[in-house]
Amino acid sequence: MDLARPYVAVYTARFLLMLQYRAAAFAGFLTQCWWGGIKIMVYAAFYRASNPSTHPAITLAQVATYTWLNQALLALMPWSCDPEVALAVRTGVVSYDRLRPVDAYAYWYARAAAFMTARAVPRAILMALVAGVAMPLLSFRELSWAPPPSAAQSALFALSLVLLVCLASAFMMLLNIAVVVTLNDRWVSQSLNPLLVVLSGSLVPLALYPDWAQGALFLQPFAGIVDIPFRIYSGNLAGAFAYGGLALQLWWILVLVFVGRFWMARVMRRLEVQGG
């Protein structure tokens, strides 16, 4: 217990601090409603125009739920490095991080996880109320955020969601370390974002890409941030495929944490802190 104490403490402190940003959460929520609505209308048109005799890999109702989940949990995607780390690197406060008797990677990792989850929770609650409760009541049932089809699927999703947070935090750590190297927080994330949006399945669910690409799309690391957990939620990924998805998420977490730790140790060995 004492081993984990510093990391639990920084996670909790950061989480509670981030919850204070109510205006940002509300603005984010409105934008995400808007985007979610537009995307789902596009999908609805697309599904209605397609040949009814073909069996789509994912149904319209599943795509709608997937899209709402994605919008609700958009803050769980590693869009950029942790702004606190970027600031610390710019101002030299990173020195103080080096003075803490804790594992440097785990220290930043806990803060990254807190940053993402604290931003996601209020947005997700608001989104669930609108897309999950209000929409069915207003008779938009097919396009709403539906509950998981079964208890088993819910349990698998809960597990997958935890892995999602771990995986996204590991991605964010790579961005953090890149910022320490380049001293610039913009281009690193900007060059990664297009990959993230496409390969995670945030732009279009991966199941809608051509069949020949399915294997590679399922195996690459970004799928674990959006596609795998949200398809498990809607029941589109069940049984052996769901377990395979969870295993892949876990595998990529291990790989990214290993790479991140190795890289961070290297970078910190030749750290330069200038001035003052």
Place this chain on the structure above:
Amino acid sequence: MVERLTKSYFVAERAPGLLGAMKGVIHRRRRRIEALTDVSFSLARGELLGFIGPNGAGKSTTIKILSGILRPDSGHVDVDGLVPYDDRIRHVARIGVVFGQRTQLWWDLPVIDGFDLLRDIYRVDRAAYVETRDELVAMLRLERLLDQPVRQLSLGQRMRAEIAAALLHAPSILFLDEPTIGLDAPSKLAVRRFVKRLNRERGVTVLLTTHDMHDIDALAERVIVIGHGRVLADGTFNSLRAQIVAENPDDSDETASLPIEEVIARFYHLHGASEA
């Protein structure tokens, strides 16, 4: 304790103007800056050592190496049997560091929350923590500041809180890098009194850098002057004065009564140590 330290940085250089900027895209020039060329000294337990030198002399670099943040290019450091940059986690658990120009407390958190967070990060026993904290709060007169967010403290208030923050885990060594920078007279006196008391009553070893010679005069029995990355003098303040007097035998009476700042300025000049 410290032997033959060297550390160099690379500084990116570029010719001025548009042409220079365009050249810089194609060919980068780097210049090696020797921050430390040869620094050796040792420090006994319970000593209070002042570290002075012109801007850019290498004082902060030395402190950063001693506290495990930076790794020297060559040379060796041993602090109580540990090499700071190799045994970082064990080393930093028993030192306290204050960088006068940076803040280690969380900007948006009340002071007391920041203290509690440090307690968990350093894994300090709760009962011991309460005792140490209350003592520090009394000695540094922080009672009324505890509930205020750090961003709303004045510089003098913040510095007192910073010093308390560096001592919550009861370290046996304290590094102070310009702790009185920018402070008004009463705050400076309060900081000096506190440091002296800490050293006398607790036997905490203190190494402090400063540009305020009155800090040195009031606190340190021993002074190390550093310039051009090497040790220029190591002894009592009076031995510096004696050296200046010896250089100017003609007007030794006048030199003997020079104010402390003048002595130091002449000493830097004597060694050609003023910043380029």
